[in-house]
Amino acid sequence: MKLKLLTWDVKDTLLRLRLPVGQQYQAEAKSRGLQVDPTALEASFREVYRTHWRLFPNYGLSQGMTSHRWWLDVVSQTFRLSGIQDEKILQPLAERLYQDFSTAEYWEVLPGAREALQGCGELGLKMAVISNFDRRLEDILRLVGLDGHFDFVLTSERAGVAKPDVGIFHKALKLGDVLPQCAVHVGDNLVNDYKAARHAGMFSLLFQRRLMADVPSDHLIQSLDQLVPRLQGTMK
Template sequence: MLRLRLLTWDVKDTLLRLRRPLGESYAAEARAHGVRVQPEALSRAFREAYGAQSQRYPNYGRGQGLSSQQWWVDLVKQTFRLSGVHEDRILTLVAENLYHDYCSARNWEVLPGASETLSQCCQRGFRMGVVSNFDNRLENILSQCNLRHHFEFILTSEAAGFAKPDRRIFEKALRLGGVPPEQVAHIGDDYTRDYRAARAVGMHGFLLQAARQDEKLEVPPEHILPTLSHLLALIEKG
């Protein structure tokens, strides 16, 4: 059995996921202001705008003096502009409403097995924290989704100043937990940002790998979680 004291968790697509495609939520908000845009067009525009914004202002613009709210509002406006909407007053309203909407359980749902697995991990005496490339809304989102109470700390990339796979965000999590890396395991769905990055600082790693991911990764089978419900059995086997 692995001698683990602390488990750190990724959030998006590990514990929580969006309730519906982003393009649908954006289109619904635009409709409320009398603007019709196709959800698919918004999804495509968002991917393009997100890529450009992340490159220009990494980690929510934290190193360049932006707030994450400004970062997101600018990104949403750019998404709509790329989709052919240019009325500035409406864009500002829509962008600010969407920023606040994504702070609530209205747009997020808990992944199957997540609540049960977190509760079982607490019952077994594991301490737990979050390490996520997220902005400062995360604590509130986790509270709204009734998961916050499981965690001793919530470390976002915005607060840390570094985004996964930068080793410094994991080093900060280790300091917060006060536990050496060999007694910590990180659970996430991204091979590079979660699994490899955690192992690079000496932590254990478990990769949540949904059936749709068929790329061949260099991950031993005992580190792969087909679902979150497999976690405790793998820890006990290890």
């Protein structure tokens, strides 16, 4: 197989939050004199996020929302569920957190990610991002120093379609000007990354530390330092 394009998921593949969402939200609330339990915030956030994504998928773009508005609603509702009801506090708090999560301070590069990107680039592969992220991603990648590795960054907001819909992979293949059989995708989610990319006709590798019964061992990487050797073996 002649690989030409390597696409990456970002969250929990290349980047991760420095602290859990509940702790980040609690710290900002505390700076405003509010006492909220971080565990409660974490649970509320997960519930609100799941519900909001189901009701307003892909940041509500097809329903006329912006990702900015979508996130302000998620953050505000997270605090409401955790006992904060004052709207005069909620709106500026949500806006502050939206801005905070746009900065490098809230994110860290996963161990081995920089080396993996460098090594993959040395293989002569064109690289890109396919992520269910919003418009802030390109700035975040620039701030953490990863942007220079990618020919393009395709977020679900930009694409107008989110993983696991194969449409976002087809858009990436078109942007990269490559056939599906000449592209490989790497990500940590079984459905959104591994299976979706394969449904789009691409090769894919799942980044997971634990073995999974329905994923062949040679399709699994348990640390990013395994990626370059795995690709070299595939390209022979």
